[in-house]
Amino acid sequence: MIDPGNMEAAAIRLAELSREIDDLERGRASLLERLNRAREVLQTAGQRTARMRASVGLLCEHMQNVSIALIELRAIEEEMNEIGMTLTENGKEVTGLLFEADSFKEALDETDDDLDRVSTILLEGKPRRSRGH
Secondary structure, eight states: OOOHHHHHHHHHHHHHHHHHHHHHHHHHHHHHHHHHHHHHHHHHHHHHHHHHHHHHHHHHHHHHHHHHHHHHHHHHHHHHHHHHHHHHHHHHHHHHHHHHHHHHHHHHHHHHHHHHHHHHHHHHSSOOOOOOO
16 A cells, blocks of 8 residues: 555655756756857857958968068169169260260361361462461
């Protein structure tokens, strides 16, 4: 036979176990909810990290391009300086050549006058007046 005291104790024990199961179920549901929130936070953080990595990659590429451009600009600047020096030297040479050309022109003019005088003397037999030399 079944003892009513044992049945009552078993019923109480079943009720306690049922409450513990309910408590455990609520705890599991709470942990599952917290876990889902943590997963969402981690996914969001992962997405942000991926965007930041992409941005950093673009920034590095941009900085590399800027560095290359600076190197090219320095090379162009050096080349321009060399060209400037060459132009200065050429300007000095041109000035010297212009001076020599003027001197040659004057010498040619004087020679032309002398030739005219000599030609006149040879043709006419008498010296022509000098033109102020």
